[in-house]
Amino acid sequence: MLAVHFGAGNIGRGFIGEILHDAGYDISFVDINAEMVDLLNSKKKYKIVFADQGKNEQFITGISAINSKVEPDKVIESIVRADLVTTAVGPDILVNISDLLAKSLKRRSEITDKPLNIIACENMIGGSTFLKEKVYEKLSDEEKTLFNRLYAFPDAAVDRIVPSQINDDRLMVEVEPYYEWVVDQSAIKGELPAISGIKFVPELAPYIVRKLFTVNTGHAAIAYFGYMKGFARIDEAIKDKEVYHAVSGALKETGRVIVSKYDFDWDSHQDYINKILLRFKNPYIIDSVTRVGRSPLRKLGKNDRLLGPALSYYQLFGKVPENLSKIIAAVLLFDAEDDQEARALKHLIRNQGVEKALSETVELEEQHPIIQKSIEYYKLHLKEKEITIRDSSKRL
Ligand SMILES: NC(=O)C1=CN([C@@H]2O[C@H](COP(=O)(O)OP(=O)(O)OC[C@H]3O[C@@H](n4cnc5c(N)ncnc54)[C@H](O)[C@@H]3O)[C@@H](O)[C@H]2O)C=CC1
Numbered sequence: 001m002l003a004v005h006f007g008a009g010n011i012g013r014g015f016i017g018e019i020l021h022d023a024g025y026d027i028s029f030v031d032i033n034a035e036m037v038d039l040l041n042s043k044k045k046y047k048i049v050f051a052d053q054g055k056n057e058q059f060i061t062g063i064s065a066i067n068s069k070v071e072p073d074k075v076i077e078s079i080v081r082a083d084l085v086t087t088a089v090g091p092d093i094l095v096n097i098s099d100l101l102a103k104s105l106k107r108r109s110e111i112t113d114k115p116l117n118i119i120a121c122e123n124m125i126g127g128s129t130f131l132k133e134k135v136y137e138k139l140s141d142e143e144k145t146l147f148n149r150l151y152a153f154p155d156a157a158v159d160r161i162v163p164s165q166i167n168d169d170r171l172m173v174e175v176e177p178y179y180e181w182v183v184d185q186s187a188i189k190g191e192l193p194a195i196s197g198i199k200f201v202p203e204l205a206p207y208i209v210r211k212l213f214t215v216n217t218g219h220a221a222i223a224y225f226g227y228m229k230g231f232a233r234i235d236e237a238i239k240d241k242e243v244y245h246a247v248s249g250a251l252k253e254t255g256r257v258i259v260s261k262y263d264f265d266w267d268s269h270q271d272y273i274n275k276i277l278l279r280f281k282n283p284y285i286i287d288s289v290t291r292v293g294r295s296p297l298r299k300l301g302k303n304d305r306l307l308g309p310a311l312s313y314y315q316l317f318g319k320v321p322e323n324l325s326k327i328i329a330a331v332l333l334f335d336a337e338d339d340q341e342a343r344a345l346k347h348l349i350r351n352q353g354v355e356k357a358l359s360e361t362v363e364l365e366e367q368h369p370i371i372q373k374s375i376e377y378y379k380l381h382l383k384e385k386e387i388t389i390r391d392s393s394k395r396l
């Protein structure tokens with residue numbers, strides 16, 4: 001069996017690669033990183049190390065890689081033969097792969113009638129559906145009908161923390177042992193893939209919403225609050241009382257939304273939150289606040305991990321969530337130099353003023369109570385930051 005996987009990065013090698021390998025698939029990675037592609041092709045295997053006391057290792061074999069910039073025809077040829085296509089490239093990159101995917105699927109339909117599932121494994125709600133929309137923009141009506149018969153884009157939720165990798169072995173990936181990969185079974189075409197590491201469910205929404213608004217909200221909260229308070233690493237930031245308080249407060253707010261919308265009870269959801277807080281504290285994972293906070297404009301999206309639950313909270317309970325607003329305010333102070341979106345956000349705030357910048361980014365009017373509350377916290381954060389800087393310069 002062959003799986004074609006777009007994105008040989010942290011999640012691609014450190015999560016999807018492991019699960020597909022264990023299910024007996026050969027994996028053809030597709031990437032634009034020439035160094036990574038060459039290394040995968042020359043070594044033909046890579047190592048996963050599990051970040052816990054045991055530091056167990058596993059080798060992933062049966063792999064090859066294609067540079068889609070250099071050899072797009074090879075990608076097409078692989079997708080023609082594939083039994084499964086997956087992606088872990090990042091939500092903003094899905095659009096970039098849609099053209100080659102559309103060409104590959106068109107070519108495949110000329111050769112075989114075998115159905116194919118394409119699963120986007122990204123931190124977003126409806127990732128595969130979004131990819132399908134981008135692919136379908138390239139099709140005629142006739143091709144759309146054909147694709148509807150042959151291909152499916154089941155949505156998925158993926159959960160495993162794979163931090164920034166600083167290893168001499170460039171292919172090695174250190175990952176947390178925990179994982180959860182949930183796929184919408186109702187959208188699968190053909191036989192259900194025999195992959196024991198995937199949990200197929202009849203309805204994905206509760207899983208992706210619970211995961212995005214707990215794991216990702218919590219992680220983002222530590223990253224932005226931690227960055228604001230001068231921490232470089234997630235494990236250091238979460239030890240700070242104020243950061244922990246804001247994060248656990250935010251997860252109580254998202255928890256109220258999740259429990260009201262879906263069939264989870266409060267106690268079991270609290271257990272889920274506690275397990276996630278323990279995962280964030282894993283001392284064997286060294287992760288930077290800038291990686292977890294990367295792409296702040298995307299993370300301020302209306303359906304994403306901060307505004308998504310904040311808006312639902314406001315709609316459901318008629319109140320502004322204090323902790324989520326504090327975190328949104330902290331995002332506005334995330335000015336990591338290496339992050340293109342952080343630079344764009346800073347530029348926006350400087351040119352338009354913070355209220356307009358936030359309201360335009362999140363597509364809500366400036367008078368919206370969530371905007372007003374977040375700006376209130378932004379001003380408070382700014383004051384506290386000034387005091388910290390003044391105090392630390394006194395110490396120097
Ligand atoms: N790292 C983590 O802990 C988790 C990440 N995710 C999600 O997984 C996705 C990938 O994240 P990471 O693996 O951390 O990022 P990453 O940056 O390590 O990997 C992304 C890979 O995609 C490749 N890429 C970029 N453009 C491409 C293109 N046009 N065609 C093919 N490959 C291309 C990059 O070269 C890179 O190797 C994101 O959506 C992220 O939100 C989800 C859960 C956890």
Ligand SMILES: O=P(O)(O)OC[C@H]1O[C@](O)(CO)[C@@H](O)[C@@H]1O
Binds near residue numbers: 123
């Ligand atoms: O990948 P994103 O959407 O930028 O989010 C950052 C991080 O969120 C997590 O999935 C979980 O909190 C990370 O490990 C991940 O890379």
